[in-house]
Amino acid sequence: MKLLTDWGFTRVGWRNNQRGEYWVLAQAFLILSFFVLPVYQPAIINKSSNLIYFVWAVAFGLGLVATIFLLKGLWDLGSNLTPLPYPKNDGQLVQTGVYRIVRHPLYSGVILAALSWTVFALSLSHLVGSAILFAFFDAKARKEEAWLTQKYPDYPDYCQRVKKLIPGIY
Secondary structure (H helix, E strand, C coil), X not given: CHHHHHHCCCHHHHHHCCCCXXXXXXXXXXXXXXXXXXXXXXXCCCCCCCHHHHHHHHHHHHHHHHHHHHHHHHHHHHHHCCCCCCCCCCCCCXXXXXXXXXXXXXXXXXXXXXXXXXXXXXXXXHHHHHHHHHHHHHHHXXXXXXXXXXXXCCHHHHHHHCCCCCCCCC
């Protein structure tokens, strides 16, 4: 229970979503839903060709980058870590490490992990799930960034230098 209060969760927050508690519930639901999605492969996909090794290499590369983003993002955040989009009261703005490459590496890591599985399984249902995860994390990041801008005056400058979810692109 102490970990939850350290992260900023409160009984009042769960009742009125003051720090984005409902975003955390929706995130958990979407990630769990992605795991239970059935694999749908169109009949036109031929998994017996030599091209499958290239597909697996792409999936492995995406998974590797996802793992790096997730682990390095957790490490770089340190005591600033919270699943809530609202920043911790005693937190600091992190702009170093993987946060020099992308503003939300944990969100990017989850999206890339989902894409990795999508490519590996050649699943259209998981492609739709990945798109939904991307849209969700983009919206959650937008909410989080509004609060970060209120708390940290130099956050808008950071946003100008570093892309939100896809390094160098978006």
